[in-house]
Amino acid sequence: MRVVELPEILAAIDADEITAAIEEGFRRYSSGQAEAMAVGHLSFDDPPGDCHAKGAWLRGDDVFVCKLTTGFYRNDLVGLPTSNGFSAVASAKTGEILAILHDLGQLTDLRTALAGAIAARLIARADTRVLGVVGSGTQAALQAKWIAKALGIETVLVWARDPAKAAAIGEAVPLAELAARADLIVTTTPSREALITAEMARPGMRIVAVGCDTPGKSEIAPEVMAQARIVVDSRSQCIDHGDTANAVAAGLIDGNGLIELGELIAAPIAFAAEEIVVADLTGVAVQDVQIAKAVWAKLAA
Amino acid sequence: MRVVELPEILAAIDADEITAAIEEGFRRYSSGQAEAMAVGHLSFDDPPGDCHAKGAWLRGDDVFVCKLTTGFYRNDLVGLPTSNGFSAVASAKTGEILAILHDLGQLTDLRTALAGAIAARLIARADTRVLGVVGSGTQAALQAKWIAKALGIETVLVWARDPAKAAAIGEAVPLAELAARADLIVTTTPSREALITAEMARPGMRIVAVGCDTPGKSEIAPEVMAQARIVVDSRSQCIDHGDTANAVAAGLIDGNGLIELGELIAAPIAFAAEEIVVADLTGVAVQDVQIAKAVWAKLAA
Numbered sequence: 001m002r003v004v005e006l007p008e009i010l011a012a013i014d015a016d017e018i019t020a021a022i023e024e025g026f027r028r029y030s031s032g033q034a035e036a037m038a039v040g041h042l043s044f045d046d047p048p049g050d051c052h053a054k055g056a057w058l059r060g061d062d063v064f065v066c067k068l069t070t071g072f073y074r075n076d077l078v079g080l081p082t083s084n085g086f087s088a089v090a091s092a093k094t095g096e097i098l099a100i101l102h103d104l105g106q107l108t109d110l111r112t113a114l115a116g117a118i119a120a121r122l123i124a125r126a127d128t129r130v131l132g133v134v135g136s137g138t139q140a141a142l143q144a145k146w147i148a149k150a151l152g153i154e155t156v157l158v159w160a161r162d163p164a165k166a167a168a169i170g171e172a173v174p175l176a177e178l179a180a181r182a183d184l185i186v187t188t189t190p191s192r193e194a195l196i197t198a199e200m201a202r203p204g205m206r207i208v209a210v211g212c213d214t215p216g217k218s219e220i221a222p223e224v225m226a227q228a229r230i231v232v233d234s235r236s237q238c239i240d241h242g243d244t245a246n247a248v249a250a251g252l253i254d255g256n257g258l259i260e261l262g263e264l265i266a267a268p269i270a271f272a273a274e275e276i277v278v279a280d281l282t283g284v285a286v287q288d289v290q291i292a293k294a295v296w297a298k299l300a301a
Numbered sequence: 302m303r304v305v306e307l308p309e310i311l312a313a314i315d316a317d318e319i320t321a322a323i324e325e326g327f328r329r330y331s332s333g334q335a336e337a338m339a340v341g342h343l344s345f346d347d348p349p350g351d352c353h354a355k356g357a358w359l360r361g362d363d364v365f366v367c368k369l370t371t372g373f374y375r376n377d378l379v380g381l382p383t384s385n386g387f388s389a390v391a392s393a394k395t396g397e398i399l400a401i402l403h404d405l406g407q408l409t410d411l412r413t414a415l416a417g418a419i420a421a422r423l424i425a426r427a428d429t430r431v432l433g434v435v436g437s438g439t440q441a442a443l444q445a446k447w448i449a450k451a452l453g454i455e456t457v458l459v460w461a462r463d464p465a466k467a468a469a470i471g472e473a474v475p476l477a478e479l480a481a482r483a484d485l486i487v488t489t490t491p492s493r494e495a496l497i498t499a500e501m502a503r504p505g506m507r508i509v510a511v512g513c514d515t516p517g518k519s520e521i522a523p524e525v526m527a528q529a530r531i532v533v534d535s536r537s538q539c540i541d542h543g544d545t546a547n548a549v550a551a552g553l554i555d556g557n558g559l560i561e562l563g564e565l566i567a568a569p570i571a572f573a574a575e576e577i578v579v580a581d582l583t584g585v586a587v588q589d590v591q592i593a594k595a596v597w598a599k600l601a602a
Binding site: 003035037038039040041042043044047049051053056057064068070071072078082083085086088092093094095100102 | 336379391394398
């Protein structure tokens with residue numbers, strides 16, 4: 001069992017290779033090749049924090065991956081990173097634990113951002129020049145970086161409750177201005193009330209929604225979802241929670257017609273310029289499997 | 302993050318301390334102090350194998366534990382241990398991963414055996430001299446060792462399909478003879494059909510059942526369960542699967558009257574000599590938490 005600390009993990013990251021691996025993971029997930037564990041979750045109260053365990057195996061692979069991530073948002077106050085965790089890479093032939101990648105949750109952050117960039121590339125209009133980022137946390141910065149890179153974005157507008165934090169990522173603007181000017185929007189907040197409202201909807205709007213990943217959260221108003229072609233990372237998971245689920249619960253969409261991201265990757269769709277398209281990404285374990293496999297392949301080479 | 306390999310883990314094991322810790326874990330579980338993750342599971346087909354992820358936090362504790370165990374039964378053929386895995390000990394205050402105990406599944410084996418010994422001590426008749434072990438695998442040997450130690454057992458009878466394997470643990474006997482002679486029986490097999498049948502039931506029979514831990518398995522006939530006082534490690538889990546669940550499914554018991562092991566530890570019951578008592582142990586994450594915490598406390602001291 002090899003233990004790999006963060007600096008060595010970061011040195012083994014090749015974003016293009018990982019992007020290709022994650023795309024392959026989504027394709028294989030949507031073609032039914034993934035076996036996933038029930039997601040494990042623990043909540044802590046004093047100080048508040050949580051822990052998630054996810055694991056999966058892509059049938060035919062020699063290895064499988066289980067990861068544990070923790071988030072303790074008050075760690076800032078004591079000078080510790082808010083995220084932590086590791087990914088375990090194990091043999092699907094013998095059960096041996098091959099590696100512990102002690103990534104402090106950074107592989108999760110990166111796989112989430114790269115999935116956003118993958119979805120952005122597939123749903124963006126050809127003339128996309130302006131990216132609108134909603135939120136100012138770790139994912140806001142990472143999505144801005146990787147979507148801008150994937151699409152050759154020139155202008156990044158950012159809305160966040162704290163304009164100073166927004167300005168650290170791009171041009172801080174009011175939310176309504178962002179919604180009016182951005183060719184593509186990425187939402188990255190833990191909001192419990194919709195931020196992208198029905199009044200903001202306009203033809204050709206494209207949204208990558210990554211913040212709304214647990215029950216009770218909401219970033220996109222159900223009325224906007226009802227007007228959109230909807231791409232989901234996981235049909236079953238997005239019907240259970242996330243912006244898609246909220247629109248289903250509101251009775252505004254019925255869950256038919258959802259396009260799974262792996263299907264879109266396998267067979268890209270030329271969306272009409274005036275269509276509203278939302279990619280609702282709640283996060284699936286195949287992303288964790290593919291990024292850990294890609295890093296481990298470099299390290300074990 | 303400290304990584305601890307098996308020899309150092311084994312050197313840190315104090316069975317008496319771990320037994321006390323596991324008893325405390327059962328008590329706290331039964332008094333509602335445990336938060337447990339959904340159990341994660343993956344199955345592999347070629348070669349056959351499986352993986353389980355369990356995690357829990359006892360409210361108020363400074364640490365929580367998640368473990369991953371694998372079982373690949375054909376590893377024997379290639380000279381590898383059939384079990385593998387690790388326990389991660391993490392801070393419930395900051396989410397930091399404090400330790401990876403790379404125990405190859407041996408802490409799971411030991412906590413299962415010590416739970417058997419705890420249950421045996423609480424349900425055995427005072428005059429118990431003869432232990433009957435059903436099965437010849439890792440748990441058969443470990444339960445024989447730890448129950449014999451806990452109860453001062455003089456004679457160990459063993460039944461297994463392969464008498465040579467049985468003889469490695471104790472006196473190999475036919476199953477009917479074992480059932481007739483043993484004061485206390487421990488069942489440790491992955492059988493899918495009941496081994497302890499209605500014909501074998503007799504007044505004062507005491508059984509610790511640890512083998513039947515997943516849906517589809519069965520060691521004790523529902524008719525025997527129906528005559529017994531039943532102790533369970535987890536009321537909710539034992540109603541879902543295991544010998545208790547099989548008897549509920551057969552309509553012979555209704556699930557009321559089950560005694561949870563943590564309740565029995567907190568308030569021991571003087572069972573009448575002629576009562577049949579079965580302790581149905583399906584395995585709960587608090588055992589993993591408590592053994593990992595006890596080992597880590599020694600190592601971090």
